[in-house]
Amino acid sequence: MGTIGTSRIVTLFSRPSPRDKGALAFAVAVLAATSLAPSAAGADFALAYVGPESSPALRGIQLGIDESNIQGEFLGVQLALVKAEHQAVPSGAIAIFADSLGTIPDLAAKSGGRAVFNLSDGSDALRAACLPNALHVHPSDRMKADAVAQWRARNPGARVSAAAWHGRAVKFAARDLNNRYRNRFGTDMDQLAWAGWFAARAVGDTLMRDPGADAASLLLSLKEADGLDGQKGDPHSFRASGQLRQPLVLVDVDGKLLGEAPVRGAAGGLDSLGTSPCE
Amino acid sequence: MLRLIPALFLFPIPQVLAEPTYRLFVTNEAGDSVTVVDSRTGEVETTVDVGDRPRGIGFSPGRERVYVALGEENAIGVINTATLEIERKVPAGSDPEAFAVHPNGTIYLSNEDDGVATALDPESGEILAEIKVGLEPEGVGISPDGEQVLVTSESSNMVHVISVADNKLVANILVGARPREVAFSPDGRFFWVTSEVAGHVSKVDRSTNRIVAVNRRLRREINPRVKPKGIVLSPDGTRLYVSLGRGNAIAVMDPETLELQGSVPVGVRVWGLALSRDGSRLYAANGPDATVSVVDTASLKEIATIPTGEMPWGVVLDD
Numbered sequence: 156m157g158t159i160g161t162s163r164i165v166t167l168f169s170r171p172s173p174r175d176k177g178a179l180a181f182a183v184a185v186l187a188a189t190s191l192a193p194s195a196a197g198a199d200f201a202l203a204y205v206g207p208e209s210s211p212a213l214r215g216i217q218l219g220i221d222e223s224n225i226q227g228e229f230l231g232v233q234l235a236l237v238k239a240e241h242q243a244v245p246s247g248a249i250a251i252f253a254d255s256l257g258t259i260p261d262l263a264a265k266s267g268g269r270a271v272f273n274l275s276d277g278s279d280a281l282r283a284a285c286l287p288n289a290l291h292v293h294p295s296d297r298m299k300a301d302a303v304a305q306w307r308a309r310n311p312g313a314r315v316s317a318a319a320w321h322g323r324a325v326k327f328a329a330r331d332l333n334n335r336y337r338n339r340f341g342t343d344m345d346q347l348a349w350a351g352w353f354a355a356r357a358v359g360d361t362l363m364r365d366p367g368a369d370a371a372s373l374l375l376s377l378k379e380a381d382g383l384d385g386q387k388g389d390p391h392s393f394r395a396s397g398q399l400r401q402p403l404v405l406v407d408v409d410g411k412l413l414g415e416a417p418v419r420g421a422a423g424g425l426d427s428l429g430t431s432p433c434e
Numbered sequence: 435m436l437r438l439i440p441a442l443f444l445f446p447i448p449q450v451l452a453e454p455t456y457r458l459f460v461t462n463e464a465g466d467s468v469t470v471v472d473s474r475t476g477e478v479e480t481t482v483d484v485g486d487r488p489r490g491i492g493f494s495p496g497r498e499r500v501y502v503a504l505g506e507e508n509a510i511g512v513i514n515t516a517t518l519e520i521e522r523k524v525p526a527g528s529d530p531e532a533f534a535v536h537p538n539g540t541i542y543l544s545n546e547d548d549g550v551a552t553a554l555d556p557e558s559g560e561i562l563a564e565i566k567v568g569l570e571p572e573g574v575g576i577s578p579d580g581e582q583v584l585v586t587s588e589s590s591n592m593v594h595v596i597s598v599a600d601n602k603l604v605a606n607i608l609v610g611a612r613p614r615e616v617a618f619s620p621d622g623r624f625f626w627v628t629s630e631v632a633g634h635v636s637k638v639d640r641s642t643n644r645i646v647a648v649n650r651r652l653r654r655e656i657n658p659r660v661k662p663k664g665i666v667l668s669p670d671g672t673r674l675y676v677s678l679g680r681g682n683a684i685a686v687m688d689p690e691t692l693e694l695q696g697s698v699p700v701g702v703r704v705w706g707l708a709l710s711r712d713g714s715r716l717y718a719a720n721g722p723d724a725t726v727s728v729v730d731t732a733s734l735k736e737i738a739t740i741p742t743g744e745m746p747w748g749v750v751l752d753d
Contacts, residue, residue, distance in 0.1 A: 198618060199738065222589070222590075225549070225568060225569060225590060226568055226569070226590040226591070229568065229592060229594070229603070229606035230606060230608070237697050239502070312614065327661060328588065328589065328612075331546065331547065331569075331570050331589065332589075335569075360591060360611070363608060364608055381632075382610060382629070382631050382632035382633055382634070383593070383631075384589070384611040384631045386589070388631075388661075389631075389682075390631045390632065390633060391612070397533055403552045424658060
């Protein structure tokens with residue numbers, strides 16, 4: 156069993172293409188030709204990333220895909236990442252990861268029903284839109300506000316903010332994931348990186364279980380899953396709004412980790428964070 | 435006087451056991467110690483400072499030694515069961531977490547941060563094999579016939595089946611998220627596995643390596659905080675006991691169908707389990723409570739709690 160190296164990424168040139176499928180084949184061909192990662196040409200599934208090259212979300216996706224491919228080595232299923240422009244997401248990609256503020260509705264509308272993972276936009280209106288194929292891994296602004304309010308109810312006057320992840324968290328298996336990210340990239344995993352990692356692992360784990368999946372069945376499986384692992388202890392799942400149900404961390408003004416929300420004993424558990432207007 | 439393990443459970447070679455001490459040994463993950471309890475009285479006999487981050491715990495085949503995985507020391511600590519001396523620490527690869535001891539004496543252990551399982555001869559200190567498995571390998575089990583080792587990989591959601599003869603993977607079985615521990619049926623036909631984040635307990639037919647039953651309902655049937663972790667089968671094979679982490683209870687399940695038969699409330703974040711040889715007492719480690727619960731399995735009631743060190747993790751009983 157060989158080890159998996161770096162993620163397979165290829166920049167998709169934003170040239171007009173009659174068929175996006177052709178564009179993906181082209182991307183894979185470029186990748187094979189430049190021997191960045193020859194085995195990517197034989198990948199079973201392509202996943203597209205839309206967003207800045209410099210985004211921590213992309214690093215998280217890379218780690219998540221590599222970790223999915225470690226899982227896939229034992230099962231004979233491999234994933235490859237394709238970097239795409241907003242207007243030219245190849246149709247061969249089975250799901251789309253986006254670090255792209257304000258553009259999720261457009262991406263979701265143009266994606267042909269494929270899952271579009273929102274990795275960075277906290278807009279409550281975006282959740283209220285109840286888009287059928289948007290999966291919001293990034294917590295909504297409302298979830299973060301509720302987390303802060305729960306914390307302040309117990310610690311009046313505390314100056315805190317809420318986030319999806321903390322790079323120095325150790326509880327549950329956060330220690331393991333933070334170590335893997337830091338060893339790979341030399342920096343702490345932040346919440347965008349976590350969102351990218353989570354999205355890639357959730358897609359990967361779902362495809363490993365159903366290697367015959369298509370984009371529609373993948374989206375359905377993701378929306379029905381009730382025990383996704385975010386390495387934050389509690390099982391994660393998607394609300395009808397597409398928002399990921401998840402615990403959050405509370406951080407002080409110096410960036411120090413203070414605790415978690417829901418705070419212990421909060422009524423409603425994970426659903427004490429944020430509202431679910433589509434349910 | 436020596437005892438022979440009843441041949442049913444066994445390895446072809448009958449194991450000769452030392453006279454039982456009736457000691458209960460508990461690893462304290464944050465206390466860096468092992469609490470030693472006289473199980474006949476429930477009194478703490480002593481606390482042994484064993485080293486950095488002890489988690490997995492188990493006996494040598496003859497029970498003369500207690501092995502403890504010391505994650506932060508990259509070693510297995512060896513305690514003399516009778517004298518309680520720490521005899522040595524055997525290098526065991528990076529971050530050993532959990533292990534099982536083969537009847538031939540080899541320790542099969544999971545190296546959590548390296549993604550490998552290691553076969554270690556604790557006498558010579560020789561690492562006999564390293565087998566690449568998934569991310570965050572955790573629970574280890576050895577089949578009753580000694581022919582296979584199972585290792586769960588928590589972050590790859592798989593049970594890896596390893597052939598003892600050649601240390602090669604023979605199957606990789608996807609199960610619910612974050613698989614933690616396995617238990618075998620005495621005849622070796624089945625094993626059961628807990629999935630902590632999914633909240634599942636699954637039963638696998640070893641002749642096909644396929645899941646034949648899953649209980650996905652424990653969170654609805656017991657409480658939403660349930661996270662299955664430890665798992666042991668009663669000596670008569672009629673009950674599975676599953677520790678439920680933050681569910682703060684132990685599930686009692688039918689091994690055949692995985693139907694819930696009952697649950698026993700215990701302490702907070704219950705993980706490690708050990709059964710007495712006669713099956714009448716179940717011991718369970720409650721991490722943040724720093725206690726071990728003693729459960730009477732006839733009445734399915736907690737009848738005592740025993741204080742431990744900080745964050746008790748695993749439990750074994752020499753009876």
